[in-house]
Amino acid sequence: MEFSLPAGFSAAGVHCGVKKGTTKLDLSMIVADSACVAGGVYTQNRVFAAPVGWDRARTPSSQIRGVVVNSGNANACTGSQGEQDVADMARIAAASVGADADEFLVLSTGVIGELMPMNVISQGIAAAADVLGNDETSLINAAKGMMTTDNHHKLAQVTVDVGGGRTVQITGLAKGAAMIGPNMATMLGVILTDAKLSENDAQSVLSSAVADSFNCISVEGHTSTNDTVLLLASGNASTQLLQGAQLAAFAEGVRQVCIELAKSIPNDGEGATHLIEIRIQGLACREDAYLIAKSVADSALVKTAIHGADPNWGRIVSAAGYADVEFDPQAVRLFLNGTLLYEQGTPVVFDEVSVSDSIRNQRVTEIDLEFGEGEAGITFWTCDMTAEYIRLNADYRT
Amino acid sequence: MEFSLPAGFSAAGVHCGVKKGTTKLDLSMIVADSACVAGGVYTQNRVFAAPVGWDRARTPSSQIRGVVVNSGNANACTGSQGEQDVADMARIAAASVGADADEFLVLSTGVIGELMPMNVISQGIAAAADVLGNDETSLINAAKGMMTTDNHHKLAQVTVDVGGGRTVQITGLAKGAAMIGPNMATMLGVILTDAKLSENDAQSVLSSAVADSFNCISVEGHTSTNDTVLLLASGNASTQLLQGAQLAAFAEGVRQVCIELAKSIPNDGEGATHLIEIRIQGLACREDAYLIAKSVADSALVKTAIHGADPNWGRIVSAAGYADVEFDPQAVRLFLNGTLLYEQGTPVVFDEVSVSDSIRNQRVTEIDLEFGEGEAGITFWTCDMTAEYIRLNADYRT
Numbered sequence: 001m002e003f004s005l006p007a008g009f010s011a012a013g014v015h016c017g018v019k020k021g022t023t024k025l026d027l028s029m030i031v032a033d034s035a036c037v038a039g040g041v042y043t044q045n046r047v048f049a050a051p052v053g054w055d056r057a058r059t060p061s062s063q064i065r066g067v068v069v070n071s072g073n074a075n076a077c078t079g080s081q082g083e084q085d086v087a088d089m090a091r092i093a094a095a096s097v098g099a100d101a102d103e104f105l106v107l108s109t110g111v112i113g114e115l116m117p118m119n120v121i122s123q124g125i126a127a128a129a130d131v132l133g134n135d136e137t138s139l140i141n142a143a144k145g146m147m148t149t150d151n152h153h154k155l156a157q158v159t160v161d162v163g164g165g166r167t168v169q170i171t172g173l174a175k176g177a178a179m180i181g182p183n184m185a186t187m188l189g190v191i192l193t194d195a196k197l198s199e200n201d202a203q204s205v206l207s208s209a210v211a212d213s214f215n216c217i218s219v220e221g222h223t224s225t226n227d228t229v230l231l232l233a234s235g236n237a238s239t240q241l242l243q244g245a246q247l248a249a250f251a252e253g254v255r256q257v258c259i260e261l262a263k264s265i266p267n268d269g270e271g272a273t274h275l276i277e278i279r280i281q282g283l284a285c286r287e288d289a290y291l292i293a294k295s296v297a298d299s300a301l302v303k304t305a306i307h308g309a310d311p312n313w314g315r316i317v318s319a320a321g322y323a324d325v326e327f328d329p330q331a332v333r334l335f336l337n338g339t340l341l342y343e344q345g346t347p348v349v350f351d352e353v354s355v356s357d358s359i360r361n362q363r364v365t366e367i368d369l370e371f372g373e374g375e376a377g378i379t380f381w382t383c384d385m386t387a388e389y390i391r392l393n394a395d396y397r398t
Numbered sequence: 399m400e401f402s403l404p405a406g407f408s409a410a411g412v413h414c415g416v417k418k419g420t421t422k423l424d425l426s427m428i429v430a431d432s433a434c435v436a437g438g439v440y441t442q443n444r445v446f447a448a449p450v451g452w453d454r455a456r457t458p459s460s461q462i463r464g465v466v467v468n469s470g471n472a473n474a475c476t477g478s479q480g481e482q483d484v485a486d487m488a489r490i491a492a493a494s495v496g497a498d499a500d501e502f503l504v505l506s507t508g509v510i511g512e513l514m515p516m517n518v519i520s521q522g523i524a525a526a527a528d529v530l531g532n533d534e535t536s537l538i539n540a541a542k543g544m545m546t547t548d549n550h551h552k553l554a555q556v557t558v559d560v561g562g563g564r565t566v567q568i569t570g571l572a573k574g575a576a577m578i579g580p581n582m583a584t585m586l587g588v589i590l591t592d593a594k595l596s597e598n599d600a601q602s603v604l605s606s607a608v609a610d611s612f613n614c615i616s617v618e619g620h621t622s623t624n625d626t627v628l629l630l631a632s633g634n635a636s637t638q639l640l641q642g643a644q645l646a647a648f649a650e651g652v653r654q655v656c657i658e659l660a661k662s663i664p665n666d667g668e669g670a671t672h673l674i675e676i677r678i679q680g681l682a683c684r685e686d687a688y689l690i691a692k693s694v695a696d697s698a699l700v701k702t703a704i705h706g707a708d709p710n711w712g713r714i715v716s717a718a719g720y721a722d723v724e725f726d727p728q729a730v731r732l733f734l735n736g737t738l739l740y741e742q743g744t745p746v747v748f749d750e751v752s753v754s755d756s757i758r759n760q761r762v763t764e765i766d767l768e769f770g771e772g773e774a775g776i777t778f779w780t781c782d783m784t785a786e787y788i789r790l791n792a793d794y795r796t
Contacts, residue, residue: 047719047727077712077727079744112712113745225716300698300783301791308792314475314510318623321445329445329475346477347511385698386792387785393699394706394784 003155005139006169006194008033008234010132013141016124018072018110018117027124028145030173030190031066031097031132036234037196038064038105039203041210043227049076050086051106052228058102060203064232065103067190068093068125071148071175072110073117074186076225085116092122096129107188109148109175109226139171146175146188149392151268156260160195160253162246168195168237170253174229174261176219176268186224187214189261195242195250196235205251206231213258216290216380218297219269229258263381267363271388274306274359277381278367284374288325293380295323296367303385309360311352313341320369331372337365401553403537404567404592406431406632408530411539414522416470416508416515425522426543428571428588429464429495429530434632435594436462436503437601439608441625447474448484449504453626456500458601462630463501465588466491466523469546469573470508471515472584474623483514490520494527505586507546507573507624537569544573544586547790549666554658558593558651560644566593566635568651572627572659574617574666584622585612587659593640593648594633603649604629611656614688614778616695617667627656661779665761669786672704672757675779676765682772686723691778693721694765701783707758709750711739718767729770735763 005011013028040059042052058064068089075082086108091101108116128145132138143153154174159167176187191206210229231254242250267275278296283289296302299319305312313334321329334342337358339350359365365384403409411426438457440450456462466487473480484506489499506514526543530536541551552572557565574585589604608627629652640648665673676694681687694700697717703710711732719727732740735756737748757763763782 045716045719046723046725047716074712077715077740077743077745079742081744112716113740225712225719300787304788304791307788310792314472314623317475318443318445318510321443321623325444327444342475342511344477345475346479347475385788387788389698390702390705390783390785390788393702394708 003136003139003157005134006171006192008194008236009192010134011138011142012128012131013145014124014127017120018070025145026072027128028069028142029128032234035063036232037062037199037202039206039231041207041229045225047225049074049226050082051075051108054086055105060199062199063103065099067105069107069146071146073114074110074112074226075108075116077113078115081115085118093125096125107228109186109188143173149270150175154261154264156257158253158256160249162249170257172257172261176265187227189229191231193233194237195233196238197233198241202231202233205254209255209258213262217262217266218382219266266381266383269383270392271386272383274365274384276306276365279379280369281377282371283376286376289376289378291325292320292323293378295319297380297382300385306365307384307386309356311336311355327371327373333370335368401534401537401555403532404569404590406592406634407590408532409536409540410526410529411543412522412525415518416468423543424470425526426467426540427526430632433461434630435460435597435600437604437629439605439627443623445623447472447624448480449473449506452484453503458597460597461501463497465503467505467544469544471512472508472510472624473506473514475511476513479513491523494523505626507584507586541571547668548573552659552662554655556651556654558647560647568655570655570659574663585625587627589629591631592635593631594636595631596639600629600631603652607653607656611660615660615664616780617664664779664781667781668790669784670781672763672782674704674763677777678767679775680769681774684774687774687776689723690718690721691776693717695778695780698783704763705782705784707754709734709753725769725771731768733766
């Protein structure tokens with residue numbers, strides 16, 4: 001698929017040296033031609049990074065000119081110096097395109113507890129501002145500049161027909177491969193669109209898309225200090241605000257882009273060999289379905305069983321059982337890759353070898369859990385847990 | 399240390415063949431000379447095994463004659479046949495010592511979802527009844543007969559002075575090495591004593607000891623279907639019920655035995671190379687301290703960092719931050735093996751090499767987190783997470 005920046009935006013990604021001993025890109029800028037509308041959704045961790053505080057205070061807004069992103073340093077647990085540094089990053093990035101500090105948002109990801117190397121950041125911002133472009137390479141470089149332990153850069157894009165012969169474009173960039181728990185994680189996302197939106201609509205469309213996407217993924221359940229998803233709307237595609245059915249179609253497009261980006265994170269999870277899609281149905285309310293999905297997704301025993309191509313339904317059913325949700329175990333049905341493994345409180349006779357083969361031979365493992373308690377459901381994504389995950393995380397800093 | 403059975407009990411452990419392809423012990427019996435008082439604490443998983451249902455319906459009691467335990471099969475998710483099988487196990491074990499089915503409790507641990515091999519169980523009960531003894535070897539064999547993936551059998555014992563020149567003995571057996579979450583796990587414990595207790599006191603002493611011990615451990619946070627801790631009191635040490643200060647001294651003894659057994663479980667955690675002791679202080683209430691301790695203990699990122707001897711305080715502080723407890727990050731202080739790593743929202747300069755060496759060279763890693771919110775605290779135990787854990791759990795059944 002070819003990707004492009006929606007009208008009204010330019011982007012760049014450069015290597016400036018926040019990441020040491022490598023030439024990988026580590027600083028990105030996304031710049032709007034003129035003031036755009038922006039919404040944001042942030043980590044729920046009580047220990048949050050300085051850039052989260054900066055952005056949260058400035059969204060929703062209709063006066064945003066751009067975003068500066070660095071990888072390699074999270075600017076988290078850095079005290080008042082960290083707050084000063086994020087303000088300086090915003091000021092320097094804004095100045096490079098003739099804007100004010102308050103018009104720039106900042107995203108940081110990487111190691112916690114080290115002060116931002118402001119010298120190399122300043123040089124990086126100058127270098128990025130020099131090469132801002134609106135071609136595909138500039139967009140891909142911006143996505144690469146966000147990456148930490150990601151193996152792949154992450155982009156998703158849709159064009160939405162909003163009626164009257166008009167279309168709007170939605171293009172998303174994201175990063176994340178570990179420390180991914182629901183309620184966000186070391187996960188950054190930027191959704192760009194040329195749609196014209198009100199501040200309130202930008203915020204509510206983003207919030208509801210994130211609820212079904214970035215908040216429904218986990219790698220190991222660890223909610224990070226830095227998670228942020230931003231939506232920036234340039235308005236270049238139209239002179240009129242989206243509303244009614246047009247707004248609903250747009251919202252569905254944002255949801256699709258967010259889900260595609262969100263799934264790509266556990267799919268690229270550290271050491272992962274399987275993306276696990278967990279579909280929960282038949283609960284009394286969405287919150288119940290969410291709690292059960294999260295309990296199954298975060299179970300190291302479920303994740304290691306899938307890694308071992310073991311259709312170990314007992315681990316799945318028991319993980320649902322400790323989610324602190326009332327349900328009748330006799331009414332539960334469990335399918336793995338479409339094969340019924342469990343119903344009426346007892347295992348079902350099934351071909352273990354064939355189900356095991358289906359796990360082994362497919363990148364995606366599908367777990368369907370049905371309850372007889374109501375009509376609510378949810379879909380959640382995680383990855384398997386491997387020895388490579390342990391190796392990566394035991395050796396991260398040393 | 400030498401262990402012995404408290405007065406009034408005999409025990410045995412045999413191999414009968416529930417565990418296939420091995421000669422490891424897999425069936426144990428603990429028998430009281432006459433009716434004894436018993437309390438029980440059980441898994442909070444909504445999907446619970448047949449023996450849990452059987453025992454829960456029969457405790458507290460003053461009419462218990464014994465416990466039969468098998469490893470290798472959990473009798474969980476086995477439907478009505480499983481309920482029939484646990485009743486038969488109780489009946490056969492009780493008959494072997496001249497008691498009624500309702501006077502026997504049953505503990506099972508092992509694979510979920512397979513029917514109990516009742517032929518070999520019957521033979522095992524007969525063999526165990528034949529070799530019941532009150533020597534140390536019989537006690538150790540009973541502890542071994544509970545083991546699944548444990549590397550070591552687990553025993554703890556104290557003698558408590560209850561005044562007036564009298565002592566009572568408390569001896570505990572336990573098993574567990576994985577699927578260990580707080581609120582119990584594939585963890586079985588039996589605490590035996592010759593103290594004389596009322597039913598109510600037996601239950602409340604056990605419940606409060608479990609709250610500070612078996613409910614404060616985790617290996618990977620997975621709460622199993624089978625967890626059970628029983629307290630059996632023969633009353634042989636005295637003719638009078640323990641009460642007042644004597645009862646308090648006894649309760650403290652049970653707590654000590656439970657903590658020692660509980661710690662031995664993550665210390666023997668699958669693939670573990672470190673026991674991690676997490677001490678949380680300065681919260682408004684015990685529940686807040688518990689939530690934070692559990693969040694840190696269950697973090698795969700914390701557990702892999704300790705495995706890598708990495709004093710990665712950022713992972714610890716951020717795990718506390720997503721525990722859904724209100725606190726001021728500026729007031730947090732973190733010590734690792736006694737060295738201050740973090741306070742006032744910022745890292746502290748410390749000797750990373752020396753702290754890393756202290757992790758690498760000690761079996762126990764001590765994490766102290768202090769909050770400025772109040773007077774409540776808790777101690778919690780977990781283990782590090784290693785590639786060996788992944789290997790064991792990816793290959794458990796296949």
